[in-house]
Amino acid sequence: MQYVSTRGQAPTLGFSGVLLAGLADDGGLYVPDSFPTFSPDEFRAMRGLPYADLAARIVHPFVGADLPFETLLALCRDAYGSFTHPAVAPMVQLGPDLWTMELFHGPTLAFKDMAMQLLGRLFDHFLAQQDRRVTIVGATSGDTGSAAIEACANRDRIDIVILHPKGRTSEVQRRQMTTVRARNVANIAVEGTFDDCQDLVKAMFADAPFRRDMHLSAVNSINWARVAAQVPYYVYAALALGAPDRQVAFAVPTGNFGNILAAWVARRMGLPVAKLVVGSNRNDILARFLASNDMSVQGVEPSLSPSMDIQVSSNFERLLFEILDRDPAATAAAMAGFRATGRMIVPDVAWQRARDTFQGFRLDDAATLAEIRALYGATGYMADPHSAIGIAAARAHPSPGVPTVAMATAHPAKFPDAMEMALGVRPPLPPRLADLYERPETYATAPNDLAAVEAEVRATVLRNAA
Ligand SMILES: *Cc1c(COP(=O)(O)O)cnc(C)c1O
Secondary structure, eight states: OEEEEEOSOOOOOOHHHHHHHOOTTSSSSSSEOOOOOOOHHHHTTTTTTTHHHHEEEEEEEEGGGOOOHHHHHHHHHHHHHHHHHHHHHOOOEEETTTTEEEESTTTBBBTHHHHHHHHHHHHHHHHHHHTTEEEEEESSSSSHHHHHHHTTTOOEEEEEEEEETEEEEEETHHHHHOOOTTTTEEEEEEEEEEHHHHHHHHHHHHOOOHHHTEEOOOOTTTTTHHHHHHHHHHHEEEEEETTTOEEEEEEOOOSHHHHHHHHHHHHHOOOOOEEEEEEEOOOOOHHHHHHOEEEEEOOOOOOOOGOOOSSSSSHHHHHHHHHTOOOOHHHHHHHHHHHHHHHEEHHHHHHHHHHHHEEEEEEEEHHHHHHHHHHHHHHHHOOOOHHHHHHHHHSSOOOOOOOOEEOOOBOGGGGGGHHHHHHSSSOOOOOTTTTTTTSOOOOOOOOOEEHHHHHHHHHHHHHHOO
């Protein structure tokens, strides 16, 4: 399997190259040069497989010759063995044609574990094969940092250093990062904002000697391997509900468009997906695009669903490339115009193509709290604010006769303040994290200063090299 950049100016790479590179050299995103497909009979033969085995079957065509199937299967079994539910991604029925699929039974209680647990192991495998090490650095305001740390902790070939803004993440989120006891993990509380942390990470990558000496790398949401590792749960849900002999629809609480893009990929691979509903909070750039071809940037406003507070959805470029008939020049031009003016010009014919599959939906904070309350009152089910937006999106856009699965992306205990606002109770942490508030924390504190942060990163790397 070969990968090309959406902007057409970067070298073609195989799977391991794309995994380790992340972003393409020309600023574009890697996509497969063609999509593998499964026939209805092949899908039927996958019914009833354990999640990890299904994941290996679905992901393997994207890996191609870079990894024998048996090796990938072993990595998948190891990755999904860390999930606490035996089904890995169980479904709960909420209405006659409405289901929710829980993607939060991994170590950090949010859906990013579904891909990150496999990614950490894939990184380690290819790095060992090439006898290399990397240092992953990243900035986080919340969820992504802990998912990356859990994915990389105790991997042989990786050091990971995550920056967070001191005193500006929730206590659950900070503790999920700072209580992981592994010698290859370091956390730095930066005396500054999330933007300062992001600027420091960018500055470290821009410091060429430092970048080279430390073998800097990233595991951000634009890595193709993350998208690929998210495809299996859409297949898993659809097979359980009768696919390929019956259609299914999905509703997905969306931020960077990575999760829902994986549903689109599943459809391209032959899964009968009737439609995809994009759930947004008040940061509704995608809903505005789908409703009226208005892809224009507005300021990001904080909401009760912080993982969806985005200005620009980075993975959207992959869909743009497809609806522009895979024309890299047109994609690069649309992205350049977007960056320059804050508004993306998408030809109507391409916009209509997006609307053939996607519908937009928006829910503000007050309506999100009302949805959590109504759902709990009617069914006893507790949905976190992100998942509640997905469930509301599914309800708002039903497909007659077609089951709709709303993706539940976080455990309600991750957002205790919002749950208390909605229901008057704080949901307890599940057993694996029940003692989170008692666990000792380890982190360094640094001023908002490049030299100080680089010194901390260097110390971590040297400690582990010793
Ligand atoms: C990351 C995240 C999302 C958004 O997913 P994208 O792939 O960025 O669209 C939604 N909900 C939760 C809880 C998340 O952590």
